[in-house]
Amino acid sequence: MQAQGFEMKIAATDGAARTGSLKTPHGTVTTPAFMPVATYGAVRGLAAHELKAINAEILLANTYHLHERPGEQIVEELGGLQGFTGWKGPWLTDSGGYQVSSLAHRMKLDEEGVTFSSTLDGARRTLTPESVIAIQEALGSDIAMVLDECVAPTPESHAHGDIERATERTLRWAERSTRARKRPQQAVFGIVQGGTDVQLRQRSARGLTELGFDGYAHGGLGLGETRIQRCEAVAAARESLPDLSPRYLMGLGRPVDLLDGIAEGVDFFDCVVPTRNGRHGLLFTSQGILHIKNARFASDSNPVDPNCDCLTCGSYSRAYLRHLIRCNEALGARLAALHNLRFYQHLLSLARDAIEKNQFASFRAEYDERLEAKAD
């Protein structure tokens, strides 16, 4: 099945890196794109008009969390995520599998699906490939993810065959997911697994491509493997994926992870790093990372980043933001998250420009260094 109302366009390439757009029923997303994480249907403390103002074009919501509260029926009754929340643009929902594995208690995974105790009320619940599609159809996201089995790529999990078994099961679940689909206006992305084993990654990508998804994600990464292993895993899968399908690197990351991913042909990213790190006082700037809690910012009247056009940098000083974050005042987390997300959106727009000009390699090298630096 091919979802209706979607169209991927590649405007320019530079090596494996590419820039273009994905049309969805609720708007067009310029790629490569970063999706701010709206766990419960809201990005921590930020209103929809603010996300629009910093050029966010698509948000990610957590299927598991929304299934628990308020429940997908309520979201559906109010017109899906676009009707329920303030964000009228495109939404991607994850499958909930990762959240269940990492958050839920007494998790039991078998061929049927995953059974666990709710973090909310302790009740036993089961998610299957079919139910996860049904929940996301009710949530009304533009892009849904299949349920996958995600095993951290340790030497042991590879040696014991855990990664291989999880990769095979993910493929069988993917097949069940395609058969479960009922909503033509929703794209569904398959998820490549295989740990750091490039042959498993390729086999997984080929299997998913044969099933025919609307897009493909690189899953099970950012779980302890090295940066080089991760790049190789993404590159290996890419060769087996259709050129004209969107590719999404799940849950990563830091600005350098975005640049790594773009170099390997990734179109979509999501991560809690900009919001969570912001809340803890770690701010990304054009001059490097700034730990705002540091005493040297106590009476610093400069903006967080003089080259940034966000509300935070336009109206507030480093000294004030430091004070708010130290006092755990809600406005601090909000202003910090807004700035970091603006930094991400701006970084991606620079990356898109560099790809168009065939200068992505030099852009990446320059930024790699700058991003690791500490701002004066």
Added chain:
Amino acid sequence: MQAQGFEMKIAATDGAARTGSLKTPHGTVTTPAFMPVATYGAVRGLAAHELKAINAEILLANTYHLHERPGEQIVEELGGLQGFTGWKGPWLTDSGGYQVSSLAHRMKLDEEGVTFSSTLDGARRTLTPESVIAIQEALGSDIAMVLDECVAPTPESHAHGDIERATERTLRWAERSTRARKRPQQAVFGIVQGGTDVQLRQRSARGLTELGFDGYAHGGLGLGETRIQRCEAVAAARESLPDLSPRYLMGLGRPVDLLDGIAEGVDFFDCVVPTRNGRHGLLFTSQGILHIKNARFASDSNPVDPNCDCLTCGSYSRAYLRHLIRCNEALGARLAALHNLRFYQHLLSLARDAIEKNQFASFRAEYDERLEAKAD
């Protein structure tokens, strides 16, 4: 001493109620006015431009909290509260006495001042009438409050003479405060004490008036006394206060407290009720109080208050706000606080109109009933 750059105007009266304005060095405040509480120099989760958009004209900051963090020297270095925070309009700072009594550990009060252990680091600190003025001068607020001794008006505290002794000490401290003043551009308000004893209230008000403050506050109320006792205490003091000085009812309250106060000639109010209650899901509406966590709002697509013009009511449903507050998502507290503060500002603008039309009594009676009602 008379502060420079201040002017109180009474435009209309209706019984003891009055409407007008107070000019300050950072802008003119229409009275009666409600001051949102910005404990650490920020109203919980709200940006300055949002407070302006709902017609807030003056904010209140906590001297004790800002003395602890970031310290008044830093605020002074950055240009006072207007330079340090995003709010460029008028600020009032409380004296910190109430916070010390209610929050600090091992509090010891004697004629010199109040000694306590910091809630932050446990260190012993002392606040005196003189140091409290000096701190507020460094903070650069437009209106500073004197240090007072605040004793809850119980039958015992009256019978044992505690209230009388605290009232006399507050007068002696007030005298020291006037002598400590060095900054001509800052108004200082004296604080009337006396519990629920109308004669003590009058004596306190007369004593302060003789000292000559720029404004007068009713202190030590909202601590267990009845609504009638409170109104009588405020009325008794009023008769001994100069007509053309601003009057401020400290720390109260609920919408009905505002109407009670206005009826007794109060010009200024502050309270954490709109922000704190909002965070807990209690919303004030033109149809009465709405407990948004209630299950009957689970799929309610209506705005919190169809008659409200705030961002929350313009862009979000009851169902979404309920969901955010249940999930403890920061956007929920922010949207609820914004709405409640807008409700307060709107209520006061209606009250001002009613005073101008000589219809305050009927307005008050109508709203008293409506405010207690539950919205359908």
